[in-house]
Amino acid sequence: MRVALFATCLVDQFFAQAGVATVRLLRSLGVEVDFPRGQTCCGQPAFNAGHWDEARRMARHTMGVFEGYDYVVLPSGSCGSMLRVHYPELFVGRGADYRRAVSLAERTFELSQFLVRVLGVEKLGDGLTGRRFAYHHGCHALRELGVEEEPELLLQNAGAELVPWEADRECCGFGGVFSVKMPVVSVAMADRKLDTLPRQAEPEALVSTDAGCLLHLAGRMKRRGDALPVRHLAEVLWEARSGAS
Amino acid sequence: MALRDYPRRAAELIEQRPEVRESVTRAALHFDRNRARAYAEAPAEAWRTYAKGVKDHLLSRLADYLEAAEARLTENGVRVHWAEGPEDVHRVLGEIVRAHGVRRAVKAKSMLSEELGVNAFLEAQGVEVYETDLGEFIIQLAGEPPSHIVGPAIHKSLAEIRRLFAERLGTPPDASPEALAAAARAFLREKFLTAELGISGANFLVAETGTVVLVENEGNIRLSTSLPRVHVALVGIEKLLPRFEDLAVFLQLLARAATGQPIGTFVSLIDGPRREGETDGPEEVHVVLVDNGRTAALADLEASEVLRCIRCGACLNACPVYRQTGGHPFGFVYSGPIGEVLAPALLGPGEAYPLYHASTLCGACAEVCPVKIPIPKLLLTWRHRAAEEGLLLPMEKAMVRAYAEAVVRPRAYRLASKAMRAFPGALESERLPLVRAWTRLRSGLRPSPRPFHELWEEIKDEREG
Numbered sequence: 001m002r003v004a005l006f007a008t009c010l011v012d013q014f015f016a017q018a019g020v021a022t023v024r025l026l027r028s029l030g031v032e033v034d035f036p037r038g039q040t041c042c043g044q045p046a047f048n049a050g051h052w053d054e055a056r057r058m059a060r061h062t063m064g065v066f067e068g069y070d071y072v073v074l075p076s077g078s079c080g081s082m083l084r085v086h087y088p089e090l091f092v093g094r095g096a097d098y099r100r101a102v103s104l105a106e107r108t109f110e111l112s113q114f115l116v117r118v119l120g121v122e123k124l125g126d127g128l129t130g131r132r133f134a135y136h137h138g139c140h141a142l143r144e145l146g147v148e149e150e151p152e153l154l155l156q157n158a159g160a161e162l163v164p165w166e167a168d169r170e171c172c173g174f175g176g177v178f179s180v181k182m183p184v185v186s187v188a189m190a191d192r193k194l195d196t197l198p199r200q201a202e203p204e205a206l207v208s209t210d211a212g213c214l215l216h217l218a219g220r221m222k223r224r225g226d227a228l229p230v231r232h233l234a235e236v237l238w239e240a241r242s243g244a245s
Numbered sequence: 246m247a248l249r250d251y252p253r254r255a256a257e258l259i260e261q262r263p264e265v266r267e268s269v270t271r272a273a274l275h276f277d278r279n280r281a282r283a284y285a286e287a288p289a290e291a292w293r294t295y296a297k298g299v300k301d302h303l304l305s306r307l308a309d310y311l312e313a314a315e316a317r318l319t320e321n322g323v324r325v326h327w328a329e330g331p332e333d334v335h336r337v338l339g340e341i342v343r344a345h346g347v348r349r350a351v352k353a354k355s356m357l358s359e360e361l362g363v364n365a366f367l368e369a370q371g372v373e374v375y376e377t378d379l380g381e382f383i384i385q386l387a388g389e390p391p392s393h394i395v396g397p398a399i400h401k402s403l404a405e406i407r408r409l410f411a412e413r414l415g416t417p418p419d420a421s422p423e424a425l426a427a428a429a430r431a432f433l434r435e436k437f438l439t440a441e442l443g444i445s446g447a448n449f450l451v452a453e454t455g456t457v458v459l460v461e462n463e464g465n466i467r468l469s470t471s472l473p474r475v476h477v478a479l480v481g482i483e484k485l486l487p488r489f490e491d492l493a494v495f496l497q498l499l500a501r502a503a504t505g506q507p508i509g510t511f512v513s514l515i516d517g518p519r520r521e522g523e524t525d526g527p528e529e530v531h532v533v534l535v536d537n538g539r540t541a542a543l544a545d546l547e548a549s550e551v552l553r554c555i556r557c558g559a560c561l562n563a564c565p566v567y568r569q570t571g572g573h574p575f576g577f578v579y580s581g582p583i584g585e586v587l588a589p590a591l592l593g594p595g596e597a598y599p600l601y602h603a604s605t606l607c608g609a610c611a612e613v614c615p616v617k618i619p620i621p622k623l624l625l626t627w628r629h630r631a632a633e634e635g636l637l638l639p640m641e642k643a644m645v646r647a648y649a650e651a652v653v654r655p656r657a658y659r660l661a662s663k664a665m666r667a668f669p670g671a672l673e674s675e676r677l678p679l680v681r682a683w684t685r686l687r688s689g690l691r692p693s694p695r696p697f698h699e700l701w702e703e704i705k706d707e708r709e710g
């Protein structure tokens with residue numbers, strides 16, 4: 001099985017260790033991982049803002065980079081959804097490009113979904129015994145890819161406790177370009193998430209599979225002065241496997 | 246109110262009137278939780294699929310169903326009027342006012358009447374207009390437009406309503422909600438009994454039988470449509486249902502989606518004026534079939550799904566963007582997710598800009614919509630058209646081009662990655678507008694010391710163990 005890691009630009013630039021963790025985690029499960037060098041960004045910001053010609057250029061680039069792999073795995077639900085759901089939409093009625101987009105879509109998985117649904121792994125190890133986290137479900141992972149049980153299952157089966165969080169399935173307000181187009185609304189949404197975070201349950205970190213949400217929530221917590229560490233799901237899952245923290 | 250001002254108005258409301266955000270969030274989440282419970286108790290998924298199918302079928306032959314409805318209504322003794330826009334509706338209402346010497350009108354809640362500026366028109370004709378839905382009554386007293394499709398006063402706290410009622414109706418400053426409702430009831434009862442004209446919207450209009458269907462919880466619609474001599478129902482042409490039996494699903498689905506009730510407390514099925522031998526009901530019933538942009542939206546295949554909407558407000562309750570402000574900053578009759586896609590469909594993307602950008606595309610709206618309108622997909626369509634039509638700032642276009650150039654050239658991407666680390670403060674610099682938009686309320690972004698694509702070079706030959 002040839003698996004390509006699509007690190008995504010946000011993990012590449014802001015959560016580099018989550019990329020490292022993804023590689024080690026997959027290798028520890030016997031997966032041969034490659035990191036095709038030509039990869040950059042999936043183009044979602046341009047697509048979401050309505051610039052579809054530019055988005056198509058970027059999508060064609062990405063489709064080329066990941067040709068020939070059995071699977072493409074992303075430590076991200078949002079970028080995963082761009083490849084899985086929106087690339088085919090972008091090329092409807094465009095012949096060969098459409099077929100390439102559908103082929104890539106079928107091979108693309110968010111990390112936790114890949115582990116559970118493709119590899120059939122539900123227990124990575126006991127590395128999280130006695131540890132407590134708050135898990136934020138990113139919207140595209142949750143509603144476009146149906147990633148819901150997978151991260152919780154993998155965390156809990158490794159011994160972690162997830163604190164009950166009223167707003168864990170609500171949007172954090174990041175929304176890519178939205179976060180700078182309508183920053184006050186975006187931050188009000190983050191505040192609603194953060195105000196419902198059960199601090200008294202003492203989670204050690206806020207975890208999510210999406211780097212964008214984490215950057216936004218971390219930036220807001222720091223500004224509010226109530227920072228809780230944010231961790232990318234990939235790093236925590238690697239700790240589940242390796243026992244290291 | 247220009248829709249263009251949404252970002253500024255939303256920001257001002259959030260920063261200057263935190264109590265509005267609190268009221269709206271609490272009420273909308275309450276509605277949404279009830280909706281979730283009510284869906285779970287019923288075969289909601291099957292009903293939603295059915296309802297979508299019925300509406301799609303209706304819209305695919307709307308002209309035929311409209312003619313059928315007109316024929317049945319006429320047989321039932323209802324006078325049917327066709328209105329392309331507000332002027333036609335005003336003309337019809339003006340004629341009725343003159344013919345019947347109308348001095349007082351009572352209104353059942355109708356979003357379409359808001360769309361058509363009915364109250365302002367009637368008042369200009371010297372007619373006293375009273376909103377009789379409690380929420381509508383509250384905002385009429387306050388001189389505000391509705392903030393929610395179903396709960397128009399959702400943005401008002403109890404304290405605010407107490408002050409308003411104390412001032413306008415003389416209730417004690419600490420009156421209970423029940424006492425406030427009783428005061429409104431006493432005030433309105435006299436209006437119901439003396440009004441010559443009752444105006445309503447319609448939740449549905451059954452083409453097969455010519456039945457106007459109205460759903461409510463307060464009884465005010467039943468009074469508004471039966472006590473005055475004349476009843477005028479304003480009906481958007483997309484409100485039709487083909488068959489009477491379709492109501493079996495639509496009545497239950499609407500109530501569950503809107504408030505989480507199994508069915509509305511009162512369902513009125515109006516099939517014409519008072520007949521000989523009947524003791525109640527209006528002498529005249531008029532139905533005004535209103536287009537106001539709907540035919541154009543129907544002809545637009547990429548946008549027409551919005552016309553399935555049954556105005557339940559479920560998408561507003563589910564929407565975390567809406568919940569921060571309520572409906573007022575949107576500047577359009579319909580707010581929240583459905584407003585963001587109705588506005589461009591009815592007004593065009595230029596006038597509606599930038600409402601369809603007021604979304605993170607989180608998808609919570611589509612998940613709850615009883616007629617499965619793919620709101621995020623429609624938002625993306627309008628954004629795309631806005632970009633195509635040059636409605637965005639030239640700077641945005643230039644930035645997207647530059648970004649795309651870097652993305653399709655991995656070397657350029659890696660160079661940009663190096664540059665970002667050569668100037669580590671770049672993402673915290675207040676001088677760049679985009680960075681400032683991030684850092685005013687969030688601390689600045691710090692890249693990882695080294696990007697993953699550099700770390701890969703060190704780990705690529707690692708072997709397990």
